[in-house]
Amino acid sequence: xxxxxxxxxxxxxxxxxxxxxxxxxxxxxxxxxxxxxxxxxxxxxxxxxxxxxxxxxxxxxxxxxxxxxxxxxxxxxxxxxxxxxxxxxxxxxxxxxxxxxxxxxxxxxxxxxxxxxxxxxxxxxxxxxxxxxxxxxxxxxxxxxxxxxxxxxxxxxxxxxxxxxxxxxxxxxxxxxxxxxxxxxxxxxxxxxxxxxxxxxxxxxxxxxxxxxxxxxxxxxxxxxxxxxxxxxxxxxxxxxxxxxxxxxxxxxxxxxxxxxxxxxxxxxxxxxxxxxxxxxxxxxxxxxxx
Amino acid sequence: xxxxxxxxxxxxxxxxxxxxxxxxxxxxxxxxxxxxxxxxxxxxxxxxxxxxxxxxxxxxxxxxxxxxxxxxxxxxxxxxxxxxxxxxxxxxxxxxxxxxxxxxxxxxxxxxxxxxxxxxxxxxxxxxxxxxxxxxxxxxxxxxxxxxxxxxxxxxxxxxxxxxxxxxxx
Numbered sequence: 001x002x003x004x005x006x007x008x009x010x011x012x013x014x015x016x017x018x019x020x021x022x023x024x025x026x027x028x029x030x031x032x033x034x035x036x037x038x039x040x041x042x043x044x045x046x047x048x049x050x051x052x053x054x055x056x057x058x059x060x061x062x063x064x065x066x067x068x069x070x071x072x073x074x075x076x077x078x079x080x081x082x083x084x085x086x087x088x089x090x091x092x093x094x095x096x097x098x099x100x101x102x103x104x105x106x107x108x109x110x111x112x113x114x115x116x117x118x119x120x121x122x123x124x125x126x127x128x129x130x131x132x133x134x135x136x137x138x139x140x141x142x143x144x145x146x147x148x149x150x151x152x153x154x155x156x157x158x159x160x161x162x163x164x165x166x167x168x169x170x171x172x173x174x175x176x177x178x179x180x181x182x183x184x185x186x187x188x189x190x191x192x193x194x195x196x197x198x199x200x201x202x203x204x205x206x207x208x209x210x211x212x213x214x215x216x217x218x219x220x221x222x223x224x225x226x227x228x229x230x231x232x233x234x235x236x237x238x239x240x241x242x243x244x245x246x247x248x249x250x251x252x253x254x255x256x257x258x259x260x261x262x263x264x265x266x267x268x269x270x271x272x273x274x275x276x277x278x279x280x281x282x283x284x285x286x287x288x289x290x291x
Numbered sequence: 292x293x294x295x296x297x298x299x300x301x302x303x304x305x306x307x308x309x310x311x312x313x314x315x316x317x318x319x320x321x322x323x324x325x326x327x328x329x330x331x332x333x334x335x336x337x338x339x340x341x342x343x344x345x346x347x348x349x350x351x352x353x354x355x356x357x358x359x360x361x362x363x364x365x366x367x368x369x370x371x372x373x374x375x376x377x378x379x380x381x382x383x384x385x386x387x388x389x390x391x392x393x394x395x396x397x398x399x400x401x402x403x404x405x406x407x408x409x410x411x412x413x414x415x416x417x418x419x420x421x422x423x424x425x426x427x428x429x430x431x432x433x434x435x436x437x438x439x440x441x442x443x444x445x446x447x448x449x450x451x452x453x454x455x456x457x458x459x460x461x
Contacts, residue, residue, distance in 0.1 A: 026371055026375055029370050029371045030369060030370065030371035030372070030416070030420050031420070033363075033368070033369045033370040033371065034369045034420065034422065037368045037369055043364075043368075047364050050361060050364055050365070051364055051365050054311070054361060054364075054365045055365070057308075057311060058311050058314070058315070058365075061308070061311050061312060061315055062315050065315050065316075065318075065319050069319075069322065134311075134314050134315060134318060134366075135314075135318050135321075136366040136367055137313060137314045137317040137318070137331055137332075137366065138366065138367065138372075138413060138417075139329040139331075139433075139434050140414070140417055140422075140423035140424075140425055141366075141367055141417075141422075141423060143366065143367060143368070145365065145366070171368060172368045179368055185423070213426070213429070276321065276322070276326040277322055277326075
């Protein structure tokens with residue numbers, strides 16, 4: 001009788017307990033899956049099967065919309081064809097000379113590689129082309145889902161290009177599909193790109209890690225070297241760090257300014273690639289071993 | 292009686308297809324507005340709202356849990372965000388059904404409330420777990436506003452067909 005009274009007095013509200021348990025489960029699940037996605041981009045068999053199955057159905061559903069999109073692009077291209085033709089005619093005169101120079105450089109590099117017995121350099125890579133099935137409907141995640149996965153040789157953290165330049169990295173890999181995180185993602189756990197800025201007075205090496213939403217530009221910081229960087233200088237990957245190959249195009253310098261502490265320089269880079277309307281991507285597999 | 296049983300089986304499959312169609316239409320709108328406005332399409336939420344009177348609470352919550360998990364796994368890779376947002380919103384729908392008289396007018400305002408709660412829950416979870424940085428001004432002007440406007444239009448076009456599809460006839 002006394003024991004029953006004591007238990008009744010100390011019996012807490014059932015709903016509060018249920019709510020607390022649910023909150024704990026949510027925190028644990030989100031933390032574990034977030035850590036798994038950041039540290040190891042490969043999914044387990046069950047999730048891979050679910051993602052691939054859903055991807056297959058989504059590909060079928062996306063077909064009519066893609067067809068309409070491609071038709072619209074075709075009409076736009078047709079309307080812009082005359083203007084582009086005039087621009088290309090102006091560039092074609094110097095094309096022959098450039099092609100010849102490029103061929104000679106390739107011969108020189110092959111000869112030097114043979115001499116040094118080098119099989120791969122930082123610029124060697126394989127390309128895997130993939131179609132974009134869909135994009136994360138969440139505006140804040142900036143993730144593309146593509147139709148190639150580990151069966152085609154894709155691995156987490158590989159660099160990804162669109163037609164014009166780098167757009168991001170492979171975030172997660174399933175057997176037949178993958179997720180790509182764009183450079184514009186505000187995910188604070190995203191992997192960064194080591195870059196090289198080529199200016200008239202020399203090269204500077206730095207790390208690209210932030211995105212300025214207002215300017216739509218990437219921010220490069222932790223720059224080394226004393227070369228004078230100015231607007232219009234070309235920015236590309238440096239190949240350092242062991243992840244992405246060198247010489248992948250990123251963009252051009254928009255402006256140079258001091259960071260908030262006034263200690264180091266920050267370079268704002270306008271990317272070549274458009275981060276929206278992407279239908280086809282190229283995943284880059286670096287061949288040279290990482291450090 | 293037969294039709295009620297059928298709804299129990301085909302409703303989850305329809306919700307799954309609506310989830311994928313939502314993703315594709317959201318992408319199409321982004322391209323159409325030249326990446327200025329990011330309206331999220333919520334056909335799946337409209338479907339759930341119309342199906343609440345016909346399906347049991349357990350089935351609705353279980354379906355929302357599973358679909359939310361699939362959505363998390365397929366679109367984001369982090370489990371928990373859409374799972375909580377969708378399950379929470381469906382729970383809200385069930386609660387509303389018990390206290391509010393169901394007609395087209397209340398359903399219209401209900402969709403506005405549920406779309407807002409869905410978007411807010413997913414944004415708040417991402418902020419709490421540092422999964423992204425969210426500018427609230429951007430969220431209100433370029434995401435939530437267009438989302439609500441577009442979903443009002445969705446309601447006008449699809450509410451009656453969805454009502455026919457998801458209401459069980461006794």
